[in-house]
Amino acid sequence: xxxxxxxxxxxxxxxxxxxxxxxxxxxxxxxxxxxxxxxxxxxxxxxxxxxxxxxxxxxxxxxxxxxxxxxxxxxxxxxxxxxxxxxxxxxxxxxxxxxxxxxxxxxxxxxxxxxxxxxxxxxxxxxxxxxxxxxxxxxxxxxxxxxxxxxxxxxxxxxxxxxxxxxxxxxxxxxxxxxxxxxxxxxxxxxxxxxxxxxxxxxxxxxxxxxxxxxxxxxxxxxxxxxxxxxxxxxxxxxxxxxxxxxxxxxxxxxxxxxxxxxxxxxxxxxxxxxxxxxxxxxxxxxxxxxxxxxxxxxxxxxxxxxxxxxxxxxxxxxxxxxxxxxxxxxxxxxxxxxxxxxxxxxxxxxxxxxxxxxxxxxx
Amino acid sequence: xxxxxxxxxxxxxxxxxxxxxxxxxxxxxxxxxxxxxxxxxxxxxxxxxxxxxxxxxxxxxxxxxxxxxxxxxxxxxxxxxxxxxxxxxxxxxxxxxxxxxxxxxxxxxxxxxxxxxxxxxxxxxxxxxxxxxxxxxxxxxxxxxxxxxxxxxxxxxxxxxxxxxxxxxxxxxxxxxxxxxxxxxxxxxxxxxxxxxxxxxxxxxxxxxxxxxxxxxxxxxxxxxxxxxxxxxxxxxxxxxxxxxxxxxxxxxxxxxxxxxxxxxxxxxxxxxxxxxxxxxxxxxxxxxxxxxxxxxxxxxxxxxxxxxxxxxxxxxxxxxxxxxxxxxxxxxxxxxxxxxxxxxxxxxxxxxxxxxxxxxxxxxxxxxx
Numbered sequence: 001x002x003x004x005x006x007x008x009x010x011x012x013x014x015x016x017x018x019x020x021x022x023x024x025x026x027x028x029x030x031x032x033x034x035x036x037x038x039x040x041x042x043x044x045x046x047x048x049x050x051x052x053x054x055x056x057x058x059x060x061x062x063x064x065x066x067x068x069x070x071x072x073x074x075x076x077x078x079x080x081x082x083x084x085x086x087x088x089x090x091x092x093x094x095x096x097x098x099x100x101x102x103x104x105x106x107x108x109x110x111x112x113x114x115x116x117x118x119x120x121x122x123x124x125x126x127x128x129x130x131x132x133x134x135x136x137x138x139x140x141x142x143x144x145x146x147x148x149x150x151x152x153x154x155x156x157x158x159x160x161x162x163x164x165x166x167x168x169x170x171x172x173x174x175x176x177x178x179x180x181x182x183x184x185x186x187x188x189x190x191x192x193x194x195x196x197x198x199x200x201x202x203x204x205x206x207x208x209x210x211x212x213x214x215x216x217x218x219x220x221x222x223x224x225x226x227x228x229x230x231x232x233x234x235x236x237x238x239x240x241x242x243x244x245x246x247x248x249x250x251x252x253x254x255x256x257x258x259x260x261x262x263x264x265x266x267x268x269x270x271x272x273x274x275x276x277x278x279x280x281x282x283x284x285x286x287x288x289x290x291x292x293x294x295x296x297x298x299x300x301x302x303x304x305x306x307x308x309x310x311x312x313x314x315x316x317x318x319x320x321x322x323x324x325x326x327x328x329x330x331x332x333x334x335x336x337x338x339x340x341x342x343x344x345x346x347x348x349x350x351x352x353x354x355x356x357x358x359x360x361x362x363x364x
Numbered sequence: 365x366x367x368x369x370x371x372x373x374x375x376x377x378x379x380x381x382x383x384x385x386x387x388x389x390x391x392x393x394x395x396x397x398x399x400x401x402x403x404x405x406x407x408x409x410x411x412x413x414x415x416x417x418x419x420x421x422x423x424x425x426x427x428x429x430x431x432x433x434x435x436x437x438x439x440x441x442x443x444x445x446x447x448x449x450x451x452x453x454x455x456x457x458x459x460x461x462x463x464x465x466x467x468x469x470x471x472x473x474x475x476x477x478x479x480x481x482x483x484x485x486x487x488x489x490x491x492x493x494x495x496x497x498x499x500x501x502x503x504x505x506x507x508x509x510x511x512x513x514x515x516x517x518x519x520x521x522x523x524x525x526x527x528x529x530x531x532x533x534x535x536x537x538x539x540x541x542x543x544x545x546x547x548x549x550x551x552x553x554x555x556x557x558x559x560x561x562x563x564x565x566x567x568x569x570x571x572x573x574x575x576x577x578x579x580x581x582x583x584x585x586x587x588x589x590x591x592x593x594x595x596x597x598x599x600x601x602x603x604x605x606x607x608x609x610x611x612x613x614x615x616x617x618x619x620x621x622x623x624x625x626x627x628x629x630x631x632x633x634x635x636x637x638x639x640x641x642x643x644x645x646x647x648x649x650x651x652x653x654x655x656x657x658x659x660x661x662x663x664x665x666x667x668x669x670x671x672x673x674x675x676x677x678x679x680x681x682x683x684x685x686x687x688x689x690x691x692x693x694x695x696x697x698x699x700x701x702x703x704x705x706x707x708x709x710x711x712x713x714x715x716x717x718x719x720x721x722x723x724x725x726x727x728x729x730x731x732x733x734x
Binding site for chain 1 (some may be wrong): 397412523
């Protein structure tokens with residue numbers, strides 16, 4: 001036991017003395033989470049648009065004035081088709097609004113008018129929302145002009161768990177979970193590889209200290225590091241700077257994270273047993289983690305995936321974790337609601353942790 | 365500079381890679397997996413969203429309305445009726461449905477009398493983007509339902525014509541899967557190059573180079589050539605994946621696209637090269653390269669957030685990194701079919717970036733320890 005504590009302490013010390021790594025881990029848990037939360041905004045914000053107004057009437061100008069910030073940002077008028085093409089080819093605009101000649105005149109006479117919206121389909125999320133928002137604005141505006149002051153049927157939306165549908169909340173938490181997973185795999189694996197590359201493993205092999213325990217000490221030390229940083233990120237960045245309403249309890253969150261950590265560091269040990277150098281560690285980690293992160297619904301919701309992927313996602317320990325983590329943070333779920341997930345996670349966790357460590361000590 | 369020395373370095377690196385059993389496979393598999401995942405995964409198309417309905421009115425109108433939502437099989441996945449709004453809230457909490465529609469009592473009666481009614485939509489805001497898009501769809505359904513109801517408005521005196529350029533059916537998959545090429549070719553060659561440079565330093569084999577007649581430029585170019593070789597295979601393969609598997613139309617000029625991609629790979633590889641001249645360890649070089657490349661590649665390249673709607677700072681920042689220019693070439697070649705002449709400007713900028721990074725690395729790299 002003394003030997004175990006000594007190795008545990010040695011790992012922590014080694015981590016703290018490696019300035020580069022320490023700075024990186026701090027960066028990943030703080031600034032990186034913050035940047036991802038603030039800039040990965042998929043909602044429609046300041047979408048640049050131009051107007052081709054062939055009518056120049058008060059009505060057409062009033063219509064344009066309905067396209068307001070923060071969703072839209074009016075950039076100017078264009079005259080002809082070739083200008084529209086040029087704008088869209090150069091990605092200067094998300095869309096162009098086209099108002100036909102005699103728009104006001106015809107509309108007042110009750111004749112049919114066609115308002116055109118040209119959308120730049122080469123933008124990822126903005127194009128979809130741009131077309132949805134703009135056609136709604138146009139029809140609401142013209143309906144109102146027709147005398148329907150109040151629409152008889154109105155849809156009232158209420159967002160639960162994230163009342164303003166604030167995208168930074170989701171992005172921040174999602175990035176934290178990604179970072180946490182990545183480091184739970186990479187830190188223990190690289191700690192093992194370092195010993196392998198330097199030839200220190202041989203010294204442990206011939207020492208009376210059991211080799212398995214040597215690796216367990218490593219993974220536990222790294223788990224502790226990640227947990228501490230997670231707590232830091234949760235309180236400082238997620239709750240502090242981003243202002244995410246943390247509805248559940250920190251204790252529950254840390255408990256499920258700990259259980260999850262066993263499963264993930266186990267994976268790191270598997271990788272460490274195959275890899276011979278850092279290049280391989282990085283590549284193998286990317287190869288296993290990216291699909292895991294995706295399939296677990298960290299980035300996009302599971303039900304929108306192809307069916308085969310949905311089935312695969314049931315096998316991922318991460319999925320149970322992500323569900324519970326979002327549940328604790330946004331919905332305020334407690335252990336009472338989450339125990340099936342926690343049970344599944346502990347089972348997978350214990351198995352991979354023991355398996356990974358056993359496999360690793362067999363292979364060195 | 366002697367070409368045969370460049371060749372010697374190149375062959376040495378190639379052999380080293382071929383003898384590394386894991387790496388020689390993995391360098392090709394990782395870019396493939398990333399492209400696959402983002403092609404399918406970053407899919408921003410909202411599909412199969414599970415929902416439930418609480419119909420407090422149980423009238424012909426309300427059934428009609430629900431039917432209208434259910435018809436959109438592609439977007440929505442109807443999971444059943446609930447008796448109360450509470451039940452919907454419970455389903456949301458358990459994550460069984462992503463939104464619920466509540467149709468109030470008197471829905472039909474009020475509509476017939478011309479009074480105002482509200483349909484409530486309760487959405488799970490955990491995934492804000494999905495929630496917002498789903499909400500917009502329900503809005504659209506309500507709109508068309510309303511228009512059919514108002515008899516004298518059957519022939520609406522106006523219409524909105526929406527046309528999508530470059531992507532006629534607005535498949536987000538086209539944008540996300542072709543755009544990921546720019547991200548992959550920024551990050552992955554940079555890391556690969558950073559590793560092959562810092563490895564020699566960490567292991568001490570760099571002293572062989574110090575004492576050999578190999579010149580600085582020869583050494584740098586020899587290693588870059590290996591990156592180029594590995595990624596040329598990847599470029600061709602991933603091009604196949606994007607065009608054949610994701611069926612993204614390629615409307616540009618292939619030789620031009622290929623050459624620009626090769627030049628871009630050299631550029632991102634020299635980012636990794638430059639970084640590794642500052643770092644002593646492999647893990648340090650990898651980590652710094654990751655930090656420096658991933659954020660501009662995802663966020664400031666116009667991949668997810670349009671450059672035209674960026675704030676001033678982000679807009680400037682986006683132009684300081686080569687990925688944005690390459691993204692223009694990717695979008696121009698895949699979706700837009702822009703002629704190479706228009707893209708020549710972007711290519712020139714990439715070339716300038718390459719020369720700057722290469723000469724900086726040349727000055728940073730010394731054949732002796734500092």
